[in-house]
Amino acid sequence: MNDTIHDRRTIDRIALVAALRAVLPADAVLDQPEQLRPYECDGLSAYRQLPLAVALPADTDQVAAVLAACREHGAPVVARGSGTSLSGGALPHPDGVVLSLAKLNRILAIDPINRTARVQPGVRNLAISEAARPFGLYYAPDPSSQIVCSIGGNVAENAGGVHCLKYGLTVHNILAVEMLTIDGERLELGGDAPDVPGYDLLALVIGSEGMLGVVTEITVKLLPLPSCARVLLGAFDSIPAAGDAVSRIIAAGITPGGLEMMDGPAIQAAEDFVQAGYPTSAAAILLCELDGTVEEVEAQIDEVRSLMQACGASEVRVAQDEKERAAFWSGRKNAFPAVGRISPDYYCMDGTIPRRHLARVLEGITALSEEYGLPVANVFHAGDGNLHPLILYDANRPGELERTEEFGGKILELCVEVGGTITGEHGVGVEKIDQMCVQFNAAEIDQFHAVKAALDPERLLNPGKAIPSSARCSELGGMHVHGGQLPFPDIERF
Amino acid sequence: MAADRTEELAAAVTKAAAAGNPLRPVGGDTKRDFGRAVDAEPLSLAGHDGIVEYEPTELVITARAGTPLAELEVALAERGQMLGFEPPHLGDDATLGGTVACGLSGPRRPYAGAARDYVLGVRMLNGRGEVLHFGGQVIKNVAGYDLSRLMVGAQGTLGVLLEVSVRVLPVPGHEVTLVQELDAVAALESVNRWAGQPLPISAACHDGERLRIRLSGTEAGVRAAVTQLGGAVDGDGAAWWQALRERALPFFAGDRPLWRLALAPASAQPDLPGTWLIDWGGAQRWLRSDAPTETVHAAARAAGGHATRLRPADVEGPFQPLPEAVFALHRRLKGALDPHGILNPGRLYAGL
Numbered sequence: 001m002n003d004t005i006h007d008r009r010t011i012d013r014i015a016l017v018a019a020l021r022a023v024l025p026a027d028a029v030l031d032q033p034e035q036l037r038p039y040e041c042d043g044l045s046a047y048r049q050l051p052l053a054v055a056l057p058a059d060t061d062q063v064a065a066v067l068a069a070c071r072e073h074g075a076p077v078v079a080r081g082s083g084t085s086l087s088g089g090a091l092p093h094p095d096g097v098v099l100s101l102a103k104l105n106r107i108l109a110i111d112p113i114n115r116t117a118r119v120q121p122g123v124r125n126l127a128i129s130e131a132a133r134p135f136g137l138y139y140a141p142d143p144s145s146q147i148v149c150s151i152g153g154n155v156a157e158n159a160g161g162v163h164c165l166k167y168g169l170t171v172h173n174i175l176a177v178e179m180l181t182i183d184g185e186r187l188e189l190g191g192d193a194p195d196v197p198g199y200d201l202l203a204l205v206i207g208s209e210g211m212l213g214v215v216t217e218i219t220v221k222l223l224p225l226p227s228c229a230r231v232l233l234g235a236f237d238s239i240p241a242a243g244d245a246v247s248r249i250i251a252a253g254i255t256p257g258g259l260e261m262m263d264g265p266a267i268q269a270a271e272d273f274v275q276a277g278y279p280t281s282a283a284a285i286l287l288c289e290l291d292g293t294v295e296e297v298e299a300q301i302d303e304v305r306s307l308m309q310a311c312g313a314s315e316v317r318v319a320q321d322e323k324e325r326a327a328f329w330s331g332r333k334n335a336f337p338a339v340g341r342i343s344p345d346y347y348c349m350d351g352t353i354p355r356r357h358l359a360r361v362l363e364g365i366t367a368l369s370e371e372y373g374l375p376v377a378n379v380f381h382a383g384d385g386n387l388h389p390l391i392l393y394d395a396n397r398p399g400e401l402e403r404t405e406e407f408g409g410k411i412l413e414l415c416v417e418v419g420g421t422i423t424g425e426h427g428v429g430v431e432k433i434d435q436m437c438v439q440f441n442a443a444e445i446d447q448f449h450a451v452k453a454a455l456d457p458e459r460l461l462n463p464g465k466a467i468p469s470s471a472r473c474s475e476l477g478g479m480h481v482h483g484g485q486l487p488f489p490d491i492e493r494f
Numbered sequence: 495m496a497a498d499r500t501e502e503l504a505a506a507v508t509k510a511a512a513a514g515n516p517l518r519p520v521g522g523d524t525k526r527d528f529g530r531a532v533d534a535e536p537l538s539l540a541g542h543d544g545i546v547e548y549e550p551t552e553l554v555i556t557a558r559a560g561t562p563l564a565e566l567e568v569a570l571a572e573r574g575q576m577l578g579f580e581p582p583h584l585g586d587d588a589t590l591g592g593t594v595a596c597g598l599s600g601p602r603r604p605y606a607g608a609a610r611d612y613v614l615g616v617r618m619l620n621g622r623g624e625v626l627h628f629g630g631q632v633i634k635n636v637a638g639y640d641l642s643r644l645m646v647g648a649q650g651t652l653g654v655l656l657e658v659s660v661r662v663l664p665v666p667g668h669e670v671t672l673v674q675e676l677d678a679v680a681a682l683e684s685v686n687r688w689a690g691q692p693l694p695i696s697a698a699c700h701d702g703e704r705l706r707i708r709l710s711g712t713e714a715g716v717r718a719a720v721t722q723l724g725g726a727v728d729g730d731g732a733a734w735w736q737a738l739r740e741r742a743l744p745f746f747a748g749d750r751p752l753w754r755l756a757l758a759p760a761s762a763q764p765d766l767p768g769t770w771l772i773d774w775g776g777a778q779r780w781l782r783s784d785a786p787t788e789t790v791h792a793a794a795r796a797a798g799g800h801a802t803r804l805r806p807a808d809v810e811g812p813f814q815p816l817p818e819a820v821f822a823l824h825r826r827l828k829g830a831l832d833p834h835g836i837l838n839p840g841r842l843y844a845g846l
């Protein structure tokens with residue numbers, strides 16, 4: 001873990017806790033080490049840090065009061081939803097307060113006619129779809145963590161999911177938020193009506209990792225539940241053949257509801273764990289879900305089957321009923337825990353690449369895997385180019401975590417080299433802060449800081465995350481790679 | 495011929511910043527009236543054009559800001575693709591940069607997304623003349639603040655767009671327009687009920703007398719929906735939607751003030767005098783009315799939306815005033831991107 005991430009402050013802890021107690025009920029302020037322990041990390045558990053205190057407000061006014069107290073005492077504030085971030089976004093600050101939104105967990109209104117839901121930030125992602133279901137509606141973005149992650153955390157991370165290619169990311173499915181700024185303003189951004197005048201502040205706030213404000217209310221768009229969803233499973237002897245099938249499906253004008261790829265090691269791990277019936281001898285499988293009206297789906301199933309066969313699929317299966325469809329998906333949805341079973345620890349990467357470079361990037365990952373002596377299983381949102389290589393390691397072996405992180409960093413740099421990005425959906429947090437210096441140049445980093453200063457000049461909201469200091473980037477030295485242009489393009493890398 | 499004028503444009507902005515001389519970035523100048531008059535030297539993006547990268551299977555196209563929108567759409571059509579937000583051109587010379595800067599979307603918007611939903615990345619100049627790149631060419635990308643989407647609709651007040659990457663969609667295999675004789679109230683009720691069902695609707699507009707519904711998708715899917723919804727098939731549907739997109743229907747002709755109200759789609763009709771054309775399944779309502787500006791703004795606000803005055807131009811500009819705290823934040827962001835205040839000053843609002 002890197003100690004240089006926290007931008008330290010001198011805080012009068014006793015006075016700060018007293019100020020929080022003055023505005024919240026006694027049991028809503030935690031400051032004893034054993035009370036703070038559950039908040040020391042998020043889903044990226046390699047990074048741990050106790051905060052000075054945890055505040056658990058129950059409504060927007062209490063959130064505002066906590067922010068005012070923190071501002072008064074110059075204390076950093078780290079908002080926290082369900083703590084499932086995989087990039088250390090919710091990692092506490094050693095001199096700051098964790099502001100938990102968990103008690104703001106009410107669905108305030110569902111408007112079935114306008115197809116919207118107004119919810120508090122602590123509401124779980126899946127709870128929205130469950131509440132909308134009686135109206136034949138649902139909330140489309142479906143991160144694999146949807147049973148636990150909060151909609152506030154989704155907004156802060158611009159979370160994605162399996163259905164992004166067709167239905168978009170969080171940013172495409174949020175109509176409005178209420179946000180508190182650190183200086184106490186309560187802003188309405190976006191609205192029930194489209195295209196509010198002025199700047200698209202809603203887009204700016206979505207994905208800003210809790211660094212521009214604290215979101216206290218969210219209006220989401222609801223979509224009609226598709227009347228039909230069917231899934232095909234194609235097995236391939238090589239990854240390029242599977243990649244080719246993806247391109248051919250898209251070139252045919254088909255936009256699948258979900259299009260996922262798994263490589264050999266991931267197939268094997270998933271099969272051992274949930275017995276999904278996957279062909280374990282395949283080098284890659286593709287899961288292609290088609291959804292829409294019955295007529296539409298029927299027509300497309302035949303087309304996708306032929307395309308997969310034309311690309312050399314050794315086998316194409318179509319799930320015959322809901323039970324089989326669930327089985328096909330269970331392997332993919334349990335891929336992370338499945339890999340967790342075969343290795344003491346695993347580290348999930350999140351780069352995105354233009355799909356045509358898939359074979360090159362996977363070859364690069366294989367070469368790195370050999371170089372570092374660490375195995376990798378690949379799970380891939382194939383439709384949108386978002387890779388999740390899972391590096392298998394053992395944190396109890398001295399130096400192995402550091403080697404894993406270095407390996408992971410190299411994978412992300414490779415993604416940037418081919419014109420992709422260091423994070424498709426998990427966010428930068430503390431984890432990918434150094435790779436930001438690879439993706440962005442000094443002027444761009446400075447521009448981010450200037451935008452941050454327009455909302456939070458004292459840098460109290462989640463300091464040290466997402467945007468590296470310019471000094472940090474210059475220390476790392478001329479690493480910057482832009483739009484696929486390497487500093488020395490003719491030197492062979494892999 | 496395609497050319498990259500980045501260096502020259504950057505030099506022009508740097509020089510203007512040093513001198514404190516305001517600039518007015520111009521593409522095809524087709525949307526000059528969609529904003530307040532700006533007293534500044536034009537910075538023409540003409541000739542900074544050309545498609546930089548287009549690989550249809552990636553569903554992304556990248557082009558320089560001065561690329562004519564028409565040229566871009568032809569290139570997409572050749573590969574069976576299109577811009578999903580159906581941007582209005584509003585003139586032959588519309589460019590990609592101006593289209594994105596104005597953030598306008600056409601009839602498909604409520605069902606397929608707005609201009610901002612399709613923008614994946616930009617290369618731009620900030621008000622210091624620095625060349626910056628935000629977002630990228632991939633659909634999923636959450637590195638850094640989303641400054642590329644912030645440019646959409648900012649009308650060149652935060653930066654000069656140099657290059658834009660947009661996501662594209664396949665052209666639907668089959669499209670049919672249905673017409674039903676319905677009054678506005680019944681039409682609003684129907685379209686919002688249907689929008690809650692899994693139907694391949696891609697546009698819905700009531701012209702005062704008739705409701706038109708466009709269905710897009712596979713032939714079988716569209717045929718099933720035609721049977722379910724009923725109504726006559728309009729053989730000239732495609733031309734009609736095109737005319738709506740370009741504000742070329744008879745409704746838009748003449749001198750009477752033209753307003754656009756944006757509302758939650760199922761909202762009741764605001765009580766305002768004049769004639770209406772309801773698009774976007776109810777979320778965009780065009781109004782020809784002599785009602786005073788304050789009256790229209792108040793009615794839109796009371797209905798939970800906002801109003802834009804498209805014609806005739808007046809000094810206040812087309813846009814409804816922003817709440818004070820939101821406007822203050824606009825000014826701080828403007829300062830962050832254009833510290834010398836030289837890019838299109840006052841185009842969106844006085845003092846911005």
Ligand SMILES: Cc1cc2nc3c(=O)[nH]c(=O)nc-3n(C[C@H](O)[C@H](O)[C@H](O)COP(=O)(O)OP(=O)(O)OC[C@H]3O[C@@H](n4cnc5c(N)ncnc54)[C@H](O)[C@@H]3O)c2cc1C
Nearest residue numbers: 081082083084085089143144150152153154156160210215
């Ligand atoms: C097993 C597993 C699978 C996952 N799968 C996916 C996936 O498929 N797709 C995907 O995108 N992600 C995935 N994730 C990552 C994670 O679930 C998402 O990033 C999620 O959006 C985080 O939500 P959270 O409520 O847990 O937020 P937290 O982890 O609590 O916080 C995340 C960030 O949001 C900020 N934040 C939280 N609430 C607010 C608020 N109200 N206002 C302002 N800032 C706030 C925090 O400060 C922090 O920076 C997965 C995680 C796990 C553990």
